[in-house]
Amino acid sequence: MRVGVITFPGSLDDRDAQRAVRLAGAEPVALWHGSHDLEGVDALILPGGFSYGDYLRCGAIASLSPIMTEVVDAANRGMPVLGICNGFQMLAEAHLLEGGLIRNDHGSFICRDQVLRVENASTDWTAEFEAGEQITIPLKNGEGGFIADDETLDRLEGEGRVAFRYVDVNPNGSLRDIAGITNARGNVVGLMPHPEHAVEPGFGPDTAAAMRSGVDGLRFFTSVIQRTLAAA
Amino acid sequence: MPTIVVDVMPKPELLDPQGKAVAGALNRTGHSLVTGVRQGKRFEITVDGPVDEAVRAEIRTIAEEILSNSVIEDVVAIDFGDAELGADETAEA
Numbered sequence: 001m002r003v004g005v006i007t008f009p010g011s012l013d014d015r016d017a018q019r020a021v022r023l024a025g026a027e028p029v030a031l032w033h034g035s036h037d038l039e040g041v042d043a044l045i046l047p048g049g050f051s052y053g054d055y056l057r058c059g060a061i062a063s064l065s066p067i068m069t070e071v072v073d074a075a076n077r078g079m080p081v082l083g084i085c086n087g088f089q090m091l092a093e094a095h096l097l098e099g100g101l102i103r104n105d106h107g108s109f110i111c112r113d114q115v116l117r118v119e120n121a122s123t124d125w126t127a128e129f130e131a132g133e134q135i136t137i138p139l140k141n142g143e144g145g146f147i148a149d150d151e152t153l154d155r156l157e158g159e160g161r162v163a164f165r166y167v168d169v170n171p172n173g174s175l176r177d178i179a180g181i182t183n184a185r186g187n188v189v190g191l192m193p194h195p196e197h198a199v200e201p202g203f204g205p206d207t208a209a210a211m212r213s214g215v216d217g218l219r220f221f222t223s224v225i226q227r228t229l230a231a232a
Numbered sequence: 233m234p235t236i237v238v239d240v241m242p243k244p245e246l247l248d249p250q251g252k253a254v255a256g257a258l259n260r261t262g263h264s265l266v267t268g269v270r271q272g273k274r275f276e277i278t279v280d281g282p283v284d285e286a287v288r289a290e291i292r293t294i295a296e297e298i299l300s301n302s303v304i305e306d307v308v309a310i311d312f313g314d315a316e317l318g319a320d321e322t323a324e325a
Binding site for chain 1: 249
């Protein structure tokens with residue numbers, strides 16, 4: 001099982017995502033935005049960061065990168081694709097996911113350990129969660145407000161395509177507390193919070209058991225491994 | 233070299249936190265006449281040769297598909313810089 005992590009100019013969390021893939025038991029493959037080669041990977045991660053300095057719109061210029069042609073083709077063929085934070089913004093700009101991400105309603109960058117409810121536990125990236133389960137992973141963004149028109153929001157809810165919802169605090173003004181969504185097929189998932197920062201004891205969010213012991217993010221990556229091996 | 237100006241604004245129904253922050257600062261500095269600010273983007277595009285219909289069509293496509301994201305923004309005006317033909321072209325919503 002090989003999982004590609006694409007580095008764009010301004011990506012920050014590409015190596016964290018590679019580490020998460022490794023800790024979950026798969027082989028991470030570093031891919032480059034300027035290439036047209038996915039190097040035969042089985043799944044793809046678009047990592048967080050500030051590609052192109054958030055110029056034009058967050059994720060907009062990255063969504064026009066050479067490799068995005070192959071990413072869109074692979075996503076449409078059913079390859080699992082996870083967009084984290086800036087990667088979610090790219091998926092929205094590439095029209096692989098609906099809606100858009102705008103500046104946080106309070107106008108400030110926010111960084112916190114965020115509780116989420118897993119609303120859809122049947123996607124390629126959430127299969128190892130229970131529907132309704134609450135998890136805690138870090139959130140850090142300046143432009144994480146998820147918006148779409150009412151008709152789109154109703155459709156996303158009706159089709160069970162809200163993958164994650166913020167619990168206790170809505171950190172950025174996202175409509176209907178939406179933290180992440182999936183496409184209809186369940187292979188393309190995007191979310192603002194960062195599962196790759198909660199994969200190893202000692203380096204994750206605090207839990208009731210111990211400081212920095214939270215590893216709720218690991219199951220994003222074990223989910224895609226299980227799904228891919230089951231399909232093989 | 234002709235310059236074409238494209239203006240993009242956040243959709244009117246959406247909260248514009250940047251504009252809101254600017255309005256707040258203006259009020260704090262005594263400009264109490266300001267009741268609201270919305271902040272958008274202006275693109276100045278230079279092209280080679282005459283701005284004929286083909287160029288206009290391509291610029292309209294660029295404005296609607298790349299310079300703006302129709303989920304969150306509107307192209308509110310494209311000025312092709314030819315006053316004699318009627319300067320301001322307001323893009324269809």
